[in-house]
Amino acid sequence: MLDDSLFDDPDRLTEADSRGLLRSAALAGAQVRAAAETVQEIGFDDLADGRPRSLVLISRPGLGPSACGVLAALAGPSCPVPVIVAESVPVWVGPLDVVFAHTPDPGDPTLAEGVATATRRGASMVLAAPADGPVAASGAGRAKVVPPRIPVPDELTFAHVFTVGLSVLVALGLLRCDTDQLADELDREAERAHPGQEPLMNPAKSLALRLADHEALLWGVDLTATAVAGHGSYALGVHAGLACDVASHAQATTRHALYRSVRDTGSDLFADPDEDGGATPRVFLISTRHDERSEADERTATRSLPGADLVAPGESARADAVLRAAVLALRFDLAAVYLGLAAGTLGGPGRQALAVH
Structure with missing residues (x-):
């Protein structure tokens, strides 16, 4: 009813709205700004050292399937680099591949194992994940970890995950995006949707x-x-x-x-x-x-x-x-x-x- x-x-x-979910959802623009700032601090420029063999988007439970799906769709069928969406890190990844993954679970054992394998084999690894825990630690300091800075429920972190994945595509020259403009657009949508x-x-x-x-x-x-x-x-x-x-x-x-x-x-x-x-x-x-x-x-x-x-x-x-x-x-x-x-x-x-x- x-x-x-x-x-x-x-x-x-x-x-x-005792949990403040409307307010959390309205912070999408802030999530974009925070993620973009962290990406700038870490530096994604070295991801573009030569065109990679593939870009692999790891779709873990939660926002992973939808965020990776949107990123792959934006890259489009004419993308010069194969974009592969998978539930876990493929066994064939190597130094010519770039891997992006998101998880809200810092202890996700499947992803932790995949990250360890990918970094050991020399793949470039980007994680939109908590900074502490087995997943981040499995990168052995070689994975670029972008944790969320804006405290919102995991199910409302699409803007964060999307911005980190988008930053990978931009660094590889596969898409263009002004994150300031993206944040402003999301702020305007949140204003239109104010209670x-x-x-x-x-x-x-x-x-x-x-x-x-x-x-x-x-x-x-x-x-x-x-x-x-x-x-x-x-x-x-x-x-x-x-x-x-x-x-x-x-x-x-x-x-x-x-x-x-x-x-x-x-x-x-x-x-x-x-x-x-x-x-x-x-x-x-x-x-x-x-x-x-x-x-x-x-x-x-x-x-x-x-x-x-x-x-x-x-x-x-x-x-x-x-x-x-x-x-x-x-x-x-x-x-x-x-x-x-x-x-x-x-x-x-x-x-x-x-x-x-």
Whole structure:
């Protein structure tokens, strides 16, 4: 049961958010600045000593899959260096490879073993991980460790992990990004999503309301958007207990029965899940809308699914896929927290307020 009246009452929202998750999520810009400062102190310039044979992104449980997925998507299929996403360090890594990994668990035994192997074989190793513990120690002083400096829950550290991984791609000449601009964009998104902003003007509250009481089908209209949809699914599962389907729109069209069903029924904004026998499927088309190709893909998808809900960043930084992907990721984080507070899935005063509503 959703207490959507909570969204119109900033004081009740603050009371319900006993863990300060909204504030933590809003510190994404600060996380970017802190990570970029640490990277500058450590120095990533030597990662670009000759083009590496491969860039390996290690996807450990938690934010790893979504952060690595977005980074790989941004590098794109035309990247001159193979970008490989793996759950553990491959046995073949050597001195010609660069490895990036994230874990919130300083004692992750699988990653600790992989880091030790990679550094012993001469691979360049970058870790977005705590500075103390077996994982960091396994780098034997040769791994570049960038620990989080902003104290927020692990599930809200996407901006930190993303910035460290992005810094690796920038150092290798595979992407360009101004981290100051990235931080500023995330600050602006957090301001738009402030608890005091009414739902119509607050993109995170609005998205939370549209997601509520639906089976969310998060379908990306481009490669990067599909990866962001993966992060959205993670965030909604963590905070709101919402299970989501994630796919590219192109892949979704091949699931004929499901696609035909949502295309024919559309997305009724006023559908009553109690009358309909439970939550109804609703398509959310995720779009970064950062170039002509992605805009064309968006037009194709919206024509095919006119009743779908389009989730896209605003007009700022329009041509920059990195900034637009990061903004959407933050929007999903904030929307998931808002939805969790209103649905009582985060516990604390929010659950009590919901029980008496």
